[in-house]
Amino acid sequence: MQFLMQKRQFAKELEISSSTVNSFINDGLPILKPTHEVTLIDLKEAEQWLSQQTNPKRRKLRGVVTKLIMSKSYKK
Numbered sequence: 001m002q003f004l005m006q007k008r009q010f011a012k013e014l015e016i017s018s019s020t021v022n023s024f025i026n027d028g029l030p031i032l033k034p035t036h037e038v039t040l041i042d043l044k045e046a047e048q049w050l051s052q053q054t055n056p057k058r059r060k061l062r063g064v065v066t067k068l069i070m071s072k073s074y075k076k
Contacts, residue, residue: 003043003072004032010041014064024049024058043069 005013011021025031025039029049032040043065050062 003069004040005043005068007031007039007041010046013068014061016061043072 007021007025008018011018014021021029021041030042030045032042034040047062047065047069050058050065053059
């Protein structure tokens with residue numbers, strides 16, 4: 001099951017800026033680009049990517065993503 005979120009919403013949920021998300025993408029965060037204007041982030045892939053980061057601030061965000069996945073799982 002995929003848990004997709006638009007880039008802007010991902011930034012809002014993690015309480016980080018869009019430029020920080022862009023930095024994550026430039027550093028290898030997996031994304032889906034169904035159109036030129038839309039950037040989607042799979043929360044499971046983001047969780048895995050964040051867990052592999054050496055920067056403690058980035059690694060800490062993994063817990064936020066895990067909570068998002070859990071909350072979306074309960075809604076289905």
